[in-house]
Amino acid sequence: MDKETTSLLRVESLSIPLPAGLDRTYAVENISYELNAGEILCVVGESGSGKSMTANAIMGLLPSYLKPSGGRIVFRGRDLLAMSEPELERERGRSVAMIFQEPLSALNPLMKVGEQVAEVMLVHGEGDAAARERRVLELLDFVGLPDPASLRHAYPFRLSGGQRQRVMIAMALALEPAMLIADEPTTALDVTTQAQILELIRRIQAAKGMGVMFITHDFGVVADIADRVVVMERGLVVEQGMAADVLNRPQHPYTRRLIAAVPHREDGADRTDAGGETLLEVKQLSKTYRSGGGLFSKARVVKAVDDVSFSLRRGETLGVVGESGSGKSTLGRCLLKLTDVDGGEIRFRGRDIVPLSPGAFRPMRRHVQMIFQDPFSSLNPRQTIGRILTDGPVANGVPLAEAQARARELLGLVGLEPSAFDRYPHEFSGGQRQRVGIARALALDPELLVADESVSALDVSVQAQVLELLQDLQRKLDLAIIFITHDLRVAAQICDRVAVMHRGAIVECGPPAQIFDAPRHAYTRQLIAAIPGLAWNPRQAVV
Amino acid sequence: MTFFRRYAQHYGALVGLAILGMVLLLALLAPLIYPVSPWQGVGEPLLGPFEDPAFPLGTDMLGRDIAAGLAYGARVSLLIGVVSTAVAVVIGVSIGALAGFYGGRIDDLLMRFTEFFQTIPAFAMAIVLVAIFNPTITSITLAIAIVSWPPVARLVRGEFMSLRSREFVQAAVVVGQSGPRIMLTQILPNTLSPIIVTASLMVATAILTESSLSFLGLGDRNMMSWGFMIGAARTMLREAWWMSVFPGVAILVTVLAINLIGEGLNDAMNPHLRGRKG
Numbered sequence: 001m002d003k004e005t006t007s008l009l010r011v012e013s014l015s016i017p018l019p020a021g022l023d024r025t026y027a028v029e030n031i032s033y034e035l036n037a038g039e040i041l042c043v044v045g046e047s048g049s050g051k052s053m054t055a056n057a058i059m060g061l062l063p064s065y066l067k068p069s070g071g072r073i074v075f076r077g078r079d080l081l082a083m084s085e086p087e088l089e090r091e092r093g094r095s096v097a098m099i100f101q102e103p104l105s106a107l108n109p110l111m112k113v114g115e116q117v118a119e120v121m122l123v124h125g126e127g128d129a130a131a132r133e134r135r136v137l138e139l140l141d142f143v144g145l146p147d148p149a150s151l152r153h154a155y156p157f158r159l160s161g162g163q164r165q166r167v168m169i170a171m172a173l174a175l176e177p178a179m180l181i182a183d184e185p186t187t188a189l190d191v192t193t194q195a196q197i198l199e200l201i202r203r204i205q206a207a208k209g210m211g212v213m214f215i216t217h218d219f220g221v222v223a224d225i226a227d228r229v230v231v232m233e234r235g236l237v238v239e240q241g242m243a244a245d246v247l248n249r250p251q252h253p254y255t256r257r258l259i260a261a262v263p264h265r266e267d268g269a270d271r272t273d274a275g276g277e278t279l280l281e282v283k284q285l286s287k288t289y290r291s292g293g294g295l296f297s298k299a300r301v302v303k304a305v306d307d308v309s310f311s312l313r314r315g316e317t318l319g320v321v322g323e324s325g326s327g328k329s330t331l332g333r334c335l336l337k338l339t340d341v342d343g344g345e346i347r348f349r350g351r352d353i354v355p356l357s358p359g360a361f362r363p364m365r366r367h368v369q370m371i372f373q374d375p376f377s378s379l380n381p382r383q384t385i386g387r388i389l390t391d392g393p394v395a396n397g398v399p400l401a402e403a404q405a406r407a408r409e410l411l412g413l414v415g416l417e418p419s420a421f422d423r424y425p426h427e428f429s430g431g432q433r434q435r436v437g438i439a440r441a442l443a444l445d446p447e448l449l450v451a452d453e454s455v456s457a458l459d460v461s462v463q464a465q466v467l468e469l470l471q472d473l474q475r476k477l478d479l480a481i482i483f484i485t486h487d488l489r490v491a492a493q494i495c496d497r498v499a500v501m502h503r504g505a506i507v508e509c510g511p512p513a514q515i516f517d518a519p520r521h522a523y524t525r526q527l528i529a530a531i532p533g534l535a536w537n538p539r540q541a542v543v
Numbered sequence: 544m545t546f547f548r549r550y551a552q553h554y555g556a557l558v559g560l561a562i563l564g565m566v567l568l569l570a571l572l573a574p575l576i577y578p579v580s581p582w583q584g585v586g587e588p589l590l591g592p593f594e595d596p597a598f599p600l601g602t603d604m605l606g607r608d609i610a611a612g613l614a615y616g617a618r619v620s621l622l623i624g625v626v627s628t629a630v631a632v633v634i635g636v637s638i639g640a641l642a643g644f645y646g647g648r649i650d651d652l653l654m655r656f657t658e659f660f661q662t663i664p665a666f667a668m669a670i671v672l673v674a675i676f677n678p679t680i681t682s683i684t685l686a687i688a689i690v691s692w693p694p695v696a697r698l699v700r701g702e703f704m705s706l707r708s709r710e711f712v713q714a715a716v717v718v719g720q721s722g723p724r725i726m727l728t729q730i731l732p733n734t735l736s737p738i739i740v741t742a743s744l745m746v747a748t749a750i751l752t753e754s755s756l757s758f759l760g761l762g763d764r765n766m767m768s769w770g771f772m773i774g775a776a777r778t779m780l781r782e783a784w785w786m787s788v789f790p791g792v793a794i795l796v797t798v799l800a801i802n803l804i805g806e807g808l809n810d811a812m813n814p815h816l817r818g819r820k821g
Contacts, residue, residue, distance in 0.1 A: 370714070373710070383729075
């Protein structure tokens with residue numbers, strides 16, 4: 001870290017105007033920050049804050065309708081904005097490399113990974129074939145991929161998400177760039193994989209003395225790896241400084257608001273008793289997916305839900321956490337009978353709903369409702385909000401006028417304007433749509449709500465509002481909630497009990513205090529160790 | 544931007560709409576302009592175009608007015624085009640929706656049934672159907688509908704399959720809506736754009752099929768149609784070119800207009816293409 005003061009990249013009052021007719025005039029406006037060699041700079045902000053825009057400007061990847069109107073991007077003393085395309089092409093990959101959010105779409109699916117890494121060197125005319133081959137092996141080994149000699153002959157689809165991201169990093173490192181731009185490189189990954197990739201980025205940054213610009217929306221990740229932080233809001237840099245200062249003593253109100261919204265387990269907030277009667281009892285539930293398999297090949301069998309048992313009382317929140325593929329979403333779908341069940345019982349109010357036919361279960365559906373993950377696809381684009389909210393009650397025999405009156409009431413309850421009733425989903429933001437989704441679920445006065453990753457697609461401040469709304473409604477209506485999430489911090493914050501799922505089975509279940517402070521199962525310990533920003537307490541930063 | 548403004552951005556689509564409007568007007572006004580039946584000989588046989596100002600497009604070998612034939616033929620062409628397409632869309636949407644929504648056995652069964660129709664050459668089947676039932680306007684319309692629904696069924700099935708797994712459809716299941724209701728009120732409105740575009744192009748195909756049937760002498764004996772006029776004129780091709788050329792041009796222009804409209808609708812309704820020309 002002796003090169004701490006050498007400025008590698010300076011963004012000087014950069015402005016990029018947006019085409020006319022959008023909600024603001026600049027994508028980024030008059031922003032300035034610098035990146036020194038040998039440090040990790042985190043650019044953090046919510047969606048639409050313009051945090052990726054500068055990275056694209058640095059790489060010369062802006063779409064043709066966006067042209068910087070002022071400012072400079074000085075990289076090692078030269079203005080990147082003034083460079084011609086051929087000059088930029090030489091710099092890209094050689095001096096500045098970039099890794100992206102979605103490693104699957106960033107890799108060519110028809111090319112072996114070793115060839116893709118070698119191609120980076122080939123296009124820059126680096127070394128001969130034998131030298132490149134040696135370098136590929138070296139790189140794949142360096143990013144921690146197992147058995148580089150055989151892995152380089154694999155196609156991207158054979159690799160897991162984390163492995164693909166490692167290949168991307170190997171490609172970025174191929175020419176020993178002075179600077180690495182990472183645009184949300186871990187957002188699409190599971191939490192344990194994310195921890196490994198963060199560790200890898202930190203390791204190579206230290207080993208190569210690169211400057212790393214790390215773009216993220218997650219303050220936990222920032223707490224884990226940043227040396228310095230730039231906070232962006234709506235195209236403006238609102239705060240920048242050393243990581244410890246920004247994280248623990250945020251000055252700007254927006255930063256304070258963002259940090260306050262970071263989900264975190266409240267100390268001593270474990271609700272001791274949500275003492276209602278038992279509402280739902282699940283016994284030995286199992287669901288197996290079979291795919292492929294013909295006359296001559298064996299079917300692929302995946303136990304998505306494997307002998308799962310738990311119970312839930314009125315007014316209680318059960319968190320179901322796990323990584324992708326752990327079967328947590330399938331469990332939710334089983335509870336709502338959106339998918340068939342292979343065995344076991346789901347006793348709702350004492351009655352087993354598993355053997356019921358779809359027709360026989362339909363009258364009972366109103367008691368069990370679901371809030372979906374994606375606020376953009378969970379509302380019918382061709383229906384008004386009013387129609388969306390009244391469809392359910394009408395299907396359950398409520399007169400239309402009564403359902404409409406109730407719908408207007410619900411809009412108020414979830415914090416939307418009454419005028420929303422006659423508008424269409426596309427006129428609303430993601431957070432507002434999720435509120436509509438919650439209102440729809442509540443329209444039937446359910447006793448059990450299943451929330452499947454219901455806040456995962458939302459920005460952290462909106463996420464906090466929606467979580468608060470859910471908790472508020474739970475208290476008012478004595479709802480039982482099953483909260484399915486991959487984010488342990490969210491589960492820790494709002495759940496009375498947490499069930500950890502791994503490969504279809506619940507490996508551990510208990511109150512957050514027990515799960516987080518004294519995890520018994522090895523997998524739970526691994527999950528908890530991987531939580532980004534574990535050591536940092538955002539609540540203390542904004543008291 | 545309103546729907547029509549988006550549609551109007553497509554220059555050809557406006558031309559198509561204008562042409563189709565004129566053909567429609569001609570069809571509607573035919574009994575007023577030509578009060579005498581188009582089958583009635585009204586002048587000298589085999590008058591060339593503009594030889595007699597009363598018959599600007601000439602007459603055929605029986606002295607029938609070609610222009611009157613075109614006007615009445617427009618009624619048959621448009622009527623058959625629209626009605627047969629409507630019937631085909633109803634059949635195709637029903638089968639496609641059921642197959643796509645329920646999947647599994649029902650899907651297998653309905654799709655094999657659809658393939659059965661797809662493997663038989665459409666025009667040959669239309670001929671057979673019209674030949675079995677007497678060639679009347681009803682049987683011709685039905686025959687065309689029966690040979691043209693399979694593509695609609697395939698299209699709708701695909702749309703339903705992809706929409707069925709969307710979260711808003713799942714949400715409708717969760718709030719307790721019944722299957723048919725979900726299909727009609729949740730999924731179908733979201734599939735309308737591709738259905739309308741396909742249907743507009745099917746009208747053009749139906750007009751061509753009707754003309755071909757009439758050309759082969761399988762038209763309705765009581766209705767003048769463009770295809771029949773060309774069929775009747777083929778023996779006189781060298782002596783009286785106008786007898787076949789004018790109905791031919793009418794078919795060409797109408798089908799072209801409908802195709803242009805279909806393309807314009809596609810561009811206007813397909814959100815992926817919006818702003819493509821901007």
